[in-house]
Amino acid sequence: MEISRIRALRGPNLWSRHTSIQALVQCDANESAISLLPGFEARIRARFPLIGAMRPIGYEGEISVAHALQFAALNLQAQAGCPVTFSRTAPTTDVGLYQVVVEYTEEAVGRRALELAEALCNSARADTPFDLEAAIAELRELDEDERLGPSTGSIVHAAVAHGIPYRRLTLGSLVQFGWGSKQRRIQAAEIDSTSAIAESIAQDKELTKQILHAAGVPVPIGRTVYDKEAAWQAAEEIGLPVVVKPRDGNQGKGVTVNIVTRDHLEIAFAAAQEIGRAVMIEKFITGHDFRLLVVGDKLVAAARREPPHVIGDGKHTVRELVDIVNSDPRRGTGHATSLTKIRFDEIAHARLAVQGYTADSVLPKGARAVLRNNANLSTGGTATDVTDDVHPELAARAVAAAKIVGLDICGVDVVCETVGRSLESQGGGVVEVNAAPGLRMHLDPSYGKGRDVGAAVIDTMFGPGENARIPVVAVSGTNGKTTTVRLISHLIGQTGKRMGMTTTDGVYVHGRRVDTGDCSGPKSARNVLMHPEVDAAVLETARGGVLREGLGFDRCDVAVVTNIGIGDHLGLNYITTTEELAVVKRVIVQNVGPGGTGVLNAADPNVIKMASACPGHVILFAADPHIPAMMTHRAQGKRTLYREGNQLVCSEGALVERLELSGIPLTRNGTIGFQVENAMASIAAAWALGIDWNTIRLGLATFVNDAETAPGRFNVFDYKGATLVADYGHNPDAIQALVKAVEAIPAAKRWVVISGAGDRRDEDIVRQTEILGEAFDGAVLYQDACQRGRADGEVLGLLRQGLAGAKRTKEVEEIRGEFVAIDTALARLQPGDLCLILVDQVEEALAHIVQRISESKT
Amino acid sequence: MKSIEFLKFVHLHGPNMWTYYSVFEVWTDIGELEDYPSNTLPGFNERLSAWLPSLVEHRCSYDERGGFLRRMEEGTWVGHIVEHVALELQTLTGMPGGFGRTREMSQRGHYKIIVQIWQEDVTKKAIEIARDLVMAAINDTPFDLAAARETLTDMADSLCLGPSTAAIVQAADDRRIPAIRLSEGNLVQLGYGSRQRRIWTAETDLTSAIAESISRDKDLTKSLLQPCGVPVPEGRMVDSAEDAWEAAQEIGLPVCVKPYDGNHGRGVFVDLTTKGEIETAYGVAIDEGSGVMVERSVPGIEHRLLVIGGKLVAATKGDMVAVTGDGTSTIQQLIDSQINSDPRRGGTEEHPLNIIRIDTAARLEIGRQGLDGGEAVPPAGKLVLIQRSGNHAFDVTDEVHPDVARAACLAAKIVGLDIAGVDLVAQDISRPLEEQGGAIVEVNAGPSLLMHLKPAVGKPRPVGEAIVAQLFPGESQGRIPVIGITGSRDTTAVARIAASLLQLDGKRTGLACTEGLFLEERRIQSGNCARWEPAQRLLMNRGVDAAVIENSLVTMAGEGIAYDRCQVGVVTTIDNTELAPEHGIENADHVFKVFRTQVDVVLKGGASVLNADDDTVAEMAELSDGEVIFFSADAASPRIVEHRRKNGRAVVVRERNIVLAAASLEAPLIELDAIPLLGENLDHLPGILAALGAGWALGLSPELLRAGIETYRPDITA
Numbered sequence A: 001m002e003i004s005r006i007r008a009l010r011g012p013n014l015w016s017r018h019t020s021i022q023a024l025v026q027c028d029a030n031e032s033a034i035s036l037l038p039g040f041e042a043r044i045r046a047r048f049p050l051i052g053a054m055r056p057i058g059y060e061g062e063i064s065v066a067h068a069l070q071f072a073a074l075n076l077q078a079q080a081g082c083p084v085t086f087s088r089t090a091p092t093t094d095v096g097l098y099q100v101v102v103e104y105t106e107e108a109v110g111r112r113a114l115e116l117a118e119a120l121c122n123s124a125r126a127d128t129p130f131d132l133e134a135a136i137a138e139l140r141e142l143d144e145d146e147r148l149g150p151s152t153g154s155i156v157h158a159a160v161a162h163g164i165p166y167r168r169l170t171l172g173s174l175v176q177f178g179w180g181s182k183q184r185r186i187q188a189a190e191i192d193s194t195s196a197i198a199e200s201i202a203q204d205k206e207l208t209k210q211i212l213h214a215a216g217v218p219v220p221i222g223r224t225v226y227d228k229e230a231a232w233q234a235a236e237e238i239g240l241p242v243v244v245k246p247r248d249g250n251q252g253k254g255v256t257v258n259i260v261t262r263d264h265l266e267i268a269f270a271a272a273q274e275i276g277r278a279v280m281i282e283k284f285i286t287g288h289d290f291r292l293l294v295v296g297d298k299l300v301a302a303a304r305r306e307p308p309h310v311i312g313d314g315k316h317t318v319r320e321l322v323d324i325v326n327s328d329p330r331r332g333t334g335h336a337t338s339l340t341k342i343r344f345d346e347i348a349h350a351r352l353a354v355q356g357y358t359a360d361s362v363l364p365k366g367a368r369a370v371l372r373n374n375a376n377l378s379t380g381g382t383a384t385d386v387t388d389d390v391h392p393e394l395a396a397r398a399v400a401a402a403k404i405v406g407l408d409i410c411g412v413d414v415v416c417e418t419v420g421r422s423l424e425s426q427g428g429g430v431v432e433v434n435a436a437p438g439l440r441m442h443l444d445p446s447y448g449k450g451r452d453v454g455a456a457v458i459d460t461m462f463g464p465g466e467n468a469r470i471p472v473v474a475v476s477g478t479n480g481k482t483t484t485v486r487l488i489s490h491l492i493g494q495t496g497k498r499m500g501m502t503t504t505d506g507v508y509v510h511g512r513r514v515d516t517g518d519c520s521g522p523k524s525a526r527n528v529l530m531h532p533e534v535d536a537a538v539l540e541t542a543r544g545g546v547l548r549e550g551l552g553f554d555r556c557d558v559a560v561v562t563n564i565g566i567g568d569h570l571g572l573n574y575i576t577t578t579e580e581l582a583v584v585k586r587v588i589v590q591n592v593g594p595g596g597t598g599v600l601n602a603a604d605p606n607v608i609k610m611a612s613a614c615p616g617h618v619i620l621f622a623a624d625p626h627i628p629a630m631m632t633h634r635a636q637g638k639r640t641l642y643r644e645g646n647q648l649v650c651s652e653g654a655l656v657e658r659l660e661l662s663g664i665p666l667t668r669n670g671t672i673g674f675q676v677e678n679a680m681a682s683i684a685a686a687w688a689l690g691i692d693w694n695t696i697r698l699g700l701a702t703f704v705n706d707a708e709t710a711p712g713r714f715n716v717f718d719y720k721g722a723t724l725v726a727d728y729g730h731n732p733d734a735i736q737a738l739v740k741a742v743e744a745i746p747a748a749k750r751w752v753v754i755s756g757a758g759d760r761r762d763e764d765i766v767r768q769t770e771i772l773g774e775a776f777d778g779a780v781l782y783q784d785a786c787q788r789g790r791a792d793g794e795v796l797g798l799l800r801q802g803l804a805g806a807k808r809t810k811e812v813e814e815i816r817g818e819f820v821a822i823d824t825a826l827a828r829l830q831p832g833d834l835c836l837i838l839v840d841q842v843e844e845a846l847a848h849i850v851q852r853i854s855e856s857k858t
Numbered sequence B: 001m002k003s004i005e006f007l008k009f010v011h012l013h014g015p016n017m018w019t020y021y022s023v024f025e026v027w028t029d030i031g032e033l034e035d036y037p038s039n040t041l042p043g044f045n046e047r048l049s050a051w052l053p054s055l056v057e058h059r060c061s062y063d064e065r066g067g068f069l070r071r072m073e074e075g076t077w078v079g080h081i082v083e084h085v086a087l088e089l090q091t092l093t094g095m096p097g098g099f100g101r102t103r104e105m106s107q108r109g110h111y112k113i114i115v116q117i118w119q120e121d122v123t124k125k126a127i128e129i130a131r132d133l134v135m136a137a138i139n140d141t142p143f144d145l146a147a148a149r150e151t152l153t154d155m156a157d158s159l160c161l162g163p164s165t166a167a168i169v170q171a172a173d174d175r176r177i178p179a180i181r182l183s184e185g186n187l188v189q190l191g192y193g194s195r196q197r198r199i200w201t202a203e204t205d206l207t208s209a210i211a212e213s214i215s216r217d218k219d220l221t222k223s224l225l226q227p228c229g230v231p232v233p234e235g236r237m238v239d240s241a242e243d244a245w246e247a248a249q250e251i252g253l254p255v256c257v258k259p260y261d262g263n264h265g266r267g268v269f270v271d272l273t274t275k276g277e278i279e280t281a282y283g284v285a286i287d288e289g290s291g292v293m294v295e296r297s298v299p300g301i302e303h304r305l306l307v308i309g310g311k312l313v314a315a316t317k318g319d320m321v322a323v324t325g326d327g328t329s330t331i332q333q334l335i336d337s338q339i340n341s342d343p344r345r346g347g348t349e350e351h352p353l354n355i356i357r358i359d360t361a362a363r364l365e366i367g368r369q370g371l372d373g374g375e376a377v378p379p380a381g382k383l384v385l386i387q388r389s390g391n392h393a394f395d396v397t398d399e400v401h402p403d404v405a406r407a408a409c410l411a412a413k414i415v416g417l418d419i420a421g422v423d424l425v426a427q428d429i430s431r432p433l434e435e436q437g438g439a440i441v442e443v444n445a446g447p448s449l450l451m452h453l454k455p456a457v458g459k460p461r462p463v464g465e466a467i468v469a470q471l472f473p474g475e476s477q478g479r480i481p482v483i484g485i486t487g488s489r490d491t492t493a494v495a496r497i498a499a500s501l502l503q504l505d506g507k508r509t510g511l512a513c514t515e516g517l518f519l520e521e522r523r524i525q526s527g528n529c530a531r532w533e534p535a536q537r538l539l540m541n542r543g544v545d546a547a548v549i550e551n552s553l554v555t556m557a558g559e560g561i562a563y564d565r566c567q568v569g570v571v572t573t574i575d576n577t578e579l580a581p582e583h584g585i586e587n588a589d590h591v592f593k594v595f596r597t598q599v600d601v602v603l604k605g606g607a608s609v610l611n612a613d614d615d616t617v618a619e620m621a622e623l624s625d626g627e628v629i630f631f632s633a634d635a636a637s638p639r640i641v642e643h644r645r646k647n648g649r650a651v652v653v654r655e656r657n658i659v660l661a662a663a664s665l666e667a668p669l670i671e672l673d674a675i676p677l678l679g680e681n682l683d684h685l686p687g688i689l690a691a692l693g694a695g696w697a698l699g700l701s702p703e704l705l706r707a708g709i710e711t712y713r714p715d716i717t718a
Helices: A040-046 A063-081 A107-126 A133-144 A150-161 A196-203 A207-212 A228-238 A262-272 A320-324 A347-356 A392-405 A453-460 A479-495 A522-530 A545-551 A578-585 A605-613 A628-635 A673-688 A693-702 A733-745 A760-774 A792-804 A820-830 A843-856 B031-035 B044-051 B052-056 B067-074 B078-092 B120-140 B144-160 B164-173 B207-218 B216-228 B241-251 B277-287 B331-339 B358-369 B404-417 B463-471 B493-505 B532-540 B553-558 B589-599 B614-625 B637-647 B687-696 B700-712
Strands: A004-011 A018-025 A087-090 A097-103 A167-168 A174-177 A184-187 A222-224 A242-245 A256-259 A279-283 A288-295 A298-306 A310-312 A366-371 A382-385 A409-416 A429-435 A472-476 A498-504 A506-509 A512-516 A536-540 A558-561 A592-599 A616-619 A640-645 A647-652 A654-658 A717-721 A724-729 A752-756 A776-781 A811-816 A833-840 B005-012 B023-029 B100-104 B111-117 B179-181 B187-190 B197-200 B235-238 B255-259 B267-273 B292-296 B301-308 B311-318 B322-323 B381-387 B392-395 B417-425 B439-445 B482-486 B510-513 B518-520 B522-525 B544-550 B566-571 B602-611 B627-630 B647-654 B659-661 B665-671
Touching: A004 A107, A004 A536, A004 A545, A018 A063, A018 A107, A040 A063, A040 A107, A063 A087, A063 A097, A063 A107, A063 A133, A097 A107, A097 A288, A097 B493, A107 A310, A107 A820, A150 A167, A150 A174, A150 A184, A150 A453, A184 A453, A184 B207, A196 A207, A196 A392, A196 A429, A196 B187, A196 B197, A196 B207, A207 A222, A207 A392, A207 A429, A207 B532, A222 A228, A228 A242, A228 A262, A228 A279, A228 A605, A228 B187, A242 A262, A256 A262, A262 A279, A288 A392, A288 A453, A298 A392, A298 A453, A310 A320, A320 B052, A320 B482, A366 B614, A392 A409, A392 A429, A429 A506, A453 B164, A472 A479, A472 A673, A479 A498, A479 A536, A479 A578, A479 A673, A479 A693, A479 A811, A498 A522, A506 A522, A506 B482, A512 A522, A522 A545, A522 B216, A536 A605, A545 A578, A558 A673, A578 A605, A592 A605, A592 A673, A605 A616, A605 B078, A616 A628, A628 A640, A628 B687, A640 A673, A647 A673, A654 A693, A673 A693, A673 A733, A673 B439, A693 B144, A724 A733, A724 A843, A733 A760, A733 A833, A752 A760, A776 A792, A776 A820, A792 A811, A820 A833, A820 A843, A833 B532, B005 B120, B005 B627, B023 B120, B044 B052, B044 B067, B044 B120, B052 B067, B067 B078, B078 B100, B078 B111, B078 B120, B078 B144, B111 B120, B164 B179, B164 B187, B164 B463, B179 B532, B207 B404, B207 B439, B216 B439, B241 B255, B241 B292, B255 B277, B267 B277, B277 B292, B301 B404, B301 B463, B311 B404, B311 B463, B311 B553, B322 B331, B331 B381, B358 B381, B381 B614, B404 B417, B482 B493, B482 B589, B482 B687, B493 B510, B493 B544, B493 B566, B493 B687, B493 B700, B518 B532, B553 B589, B566 B589, B566 B687, B589 B602, B589 B614, B602 B614, B614 B627, B627 B637, B637 B659, B659 B687, B659 B700, B665 B700, B687 B700
Parallel strands: A472 A536, A472 A558, A498 A536, A558 A592, A592 A616, A616 A640, A724 A833, A752 A776, A752 A833, A776 A811, B482 B544, B482 B566, B510 B544, B566 B602, B602 B627, B627 B647
Antiparallel strands: A004 A018, A018 A097, A087 A097, A167 A174, A174 A184, A222 A279, A242 A256, A242 A279, A288 A298, A288 A409, A298 A382, A310 A366, A409 A429, A498 A506, A506 A512, A640 A647, A647 A654, A717 A724, B005 B023, B023 B111, B100 B111, B179 B187, B187 B197, B235 B292, B255 B267, B255 B292, B301 B311, B301 B417, B311 B392, B322 B381, B417 B439, B510 B518, B518 B522, B647 B659, B659 B665
């Protein structure tokens, strides 16, 4: 078995909506059916008993080693705790070559699981040992490292439940919600509207108390001192008992509570000064530690926190008691469980010493030994949910504290006897406020009910029904994609939205090109959706990216498929038929969001079949309204768009909207058939988005499609009285459409300049000139810059072959070099002639043509 | 024995009988010096003006340059001189001199010296130094003025607001937006109550904590900017020398090789073009940090672009220094002849540009170019870079190309900062970045504003104003409605009724009065809270939409008013026999001056609500910048009639009805008998009328005023 071309499908893809690892697996003759490998199944089951049936439901063919790999990779992840269920093995046209697809939740885990699965299969074949436990432990650990922590995870989970798209921006806890100008960010339990100043205030406990005190929130009064004389003086003024703590510390380091003597105070002062020079002396308020979580203007959770402690039974030593507590299976070591093991370290020993115990003291029955000052879960503390007990007055004070400091997510630390009464009535107080508080103690408290605080955070960031999405239109098809993308973008842009657009020419944001080259893949789509100045996006979605990585978005509002025709790039990536190509292009249609729309070309049999795969509405378009699919769709009162004379008709039940083709300059009064189709697709997309008709009309009328704005898209020039049409068409369908379009332009003699791209199938290259031979009097064939692995002259030969039996083409020239070819054709032209130039290096060739035209005028 | 003794420092925190500003009122006993005005102290004037020649700028008494020195020659008393010296010392320390005054008290030889406070400790120290200096001049003893000034400068540096914060606060002050300093640091509140905003150096409460943390991570920043089309130095981490060369080829030469998290430029190699150089650089860089980055070398000079609220407001260019070798001179000699000979370079504050010295950074830079320190002799024609960026000395705001400005603004937006200092390397800031390979290298939160406020060369930019405009759009001053109430009687009643009216209007109302400190219905402090500190607490509280503040004579005389200005100032009655000698209020004139402060602080668009039945109070009408609303128990009083003739408003009683009167119109509001508070006697009538006047001044509707008075019970909130 040989595994190659491992890819991560990071968005919805050919196979499913799940993120998946995809690999090509070459099996030799024996491996194609494990029944031919004696003992293999038994050995693999012995090594990994939970590998499962290894037979997909309903599959009756041979089980190959590729299938074993599939189920091993999936179930290894499942055993490591990853919630994955989807996997697939598909044979290709090559014998013994399979595509194996396995869902992942973390890419690194998915990739590693595939490696481990391969090792497992190999060990089963070679009958060598495989350490299953180690493999699962490794995956489990990797998953814990990779996946979001519990606080961030809970918020992201709530976002997903609201239909809000998210994207991690770092390996850490920085996450973006939503797209474009609607995007928001969180980092752990902090949201982007949390001000840096509020965070700084929260870090300065004294300043916090001063500000809270000003606002009438009860706080233990205190003050800052810098030497131990002043510390004692302050303690006497405030009144004993007092707390001593570093002013700018965190996590309870250097804090000593309940100080009643000068000696104790001085020790505590020295401990606090190890953290920072400024030390706070504060009134010690007695009671329990509570953490109140305020999100927005609501108290959403409250927990009583206890430091790690043991209670004596009169028999065991402290050390033994700690071991007994730690043997609780709920106590883990990381952040994943609701309890963490008590750390029995130096700090614990020191804390014990303060209470007069050592590790080996046998605690009297009922005696309590505290092992740490703070109640953090990560050091073995516990949290008990008390949300439902909180007195409204106390809650109001916690909310006020958060508001006054300016934190929209705030952990308010309160000390009081009970949360069931107001702070004022029991002399309790707010001792600290925390930005970016840990949520684990509320999500999964040690005792009591868990609270969905992630949902509360999402509710405060997004209004009801808001999902932070911007309108997204995906466009796929064989021809006309770029023009359609540009026109749709122009139509939506009429509503004042700042448009982001990906095309094969680059990425455009608000009219500016921000990236160049072929940008029709998922990475460019993601970049546009990341851009903070994009209000709506139109994304050209080429097959390459879909196959390589899946979609760059989880779903779209409108999916437009212009056509499949007889296809383009067939033969690449095991896509050999137009039906298979249609399956790839269908992915955008399958991922139309609820309430979204698929815009489909009813004249193309492969496109019309996609209608059933669309989870939303469907708009069908075709010049001819009498195509059966159009007729039935219309009869059902659904939206169709067709041509009637010089008008385009948009019909939905009894509603009919007519658009004059003369109002769509792109179509040259309806004479260029393929532009009429592009216009129909674009209008349908705008219609699906609810853009009003007058805006659509205005957009159609103002859409410019010349060499400057749309290089290589049917650019028309005048050269010494002859008409030049330059286009980037490079497949039989495009050529057919171009021939139809130029036939509408009257001309004396017709010329064409053409090359063939090396990565097309031979038959497709030949087919192009076959079409041209019917329509042009003369042809200039040239060899383009990019031969993509073909021998010199090979493409020219194919082009010539297509012209062999040409009915019309009499004059044929072969040229090396695009510019020379253009010049050759131009030299032949007489006024009244027409020349179609199929450009290859678009920008350079157009510049060359423009230069020749300007030379001809001087 | 001649001496000047300070009896006490009274800190007036806000507007007071002397001025609108916070001042020290220093009670001073000059003892026998009362008998020695300045002209009688031999050599005193000469000695003092020799120490402080700039006293000639004080225009005192004659309102002309040299005015104060003339007074000294003609004879003035030492209290007055201490005041001027203290102000001058503050000026010399870089603080605007400000307000000063000296007044005799009734006891002979006792004076109040009033000096405006810039920072409490600094001003106090300045006053003390002034006294010592004056005494030294009197006694002709030596005085180390330089040391004293240094003390003051050090104190000012550590205690006053930093320059960036100060510039913002100054800009706020120019727009009459009030400011409260919330910490010993640079945390300042602008505006009051729920309309307040906070700043902390060049961060505001709009500055996102997440954005700040993104900006601290340069690589994360780059990874967010690049996909949006912002030019950055492309690069990646590499894990071996070969990988470094591979990366260099992907990125395009020349490249920069540097440690991932190194510091001080150690192990940083720039402009590398060969495989050998790059692999060698990798070997050094790997020892300096936790990984090695290979990045595109960005040619040009460092620039700092300041973006505020999505707009570019200032830009500076670094002082890049290079010399050209002549084949014979050392680098040090070339620096002296080619760079330091520039007359703009020098070591004093008058020189906009620094003298260039070969410091550690320069030595490192020279070393990178294959030369060994300042003694090396570069070949003729070789350009040697000495300092790559250095101080952002040159203002280039007007030269920035719009595309460059757009890229900087987009970068700030992507990171999520409202105020950002965008570091950008470009050869020519007036051309688009793409065509010169320029790039944004860093986006900083809380950028220093100093380089834009005081560029070494070029125009200072009003960056403080831009920040304030961002926080307070339009004409907003961040004010909540504040009603200030003073007078000799009824003030607590007026305050409580007025607060209940505002509360009824749906505003979360804070009330500071003699009966305590109230937030809405809740009393958060009991005891007398008609004082500066509790009132200040209300203004600091973000949960307060409106504040009602009672000010007693004693508070105003001894502490000052808590707010700089207010919408409504109420004066009930004045009993000018009620003095406060312990606060230096020794006669009727003093009493008047203290009470009038409440009218002085009324905003132009606000209103003074004055008792027309009290002649002393009514006299204050002409002092009000805002409208005057009189109240009176007698609708027919000549003062009311006259006021209404001039289209004035008044709250009056006519035929046992409270009536809202404006010009010739009258609208009966409520019958006296329907007011539960009033009872048999009409003791509370003036208070009710005043509170209604205050509510009316703030635009409360007659219906609400009526309902408020009808339902008001004095015990409700007690």
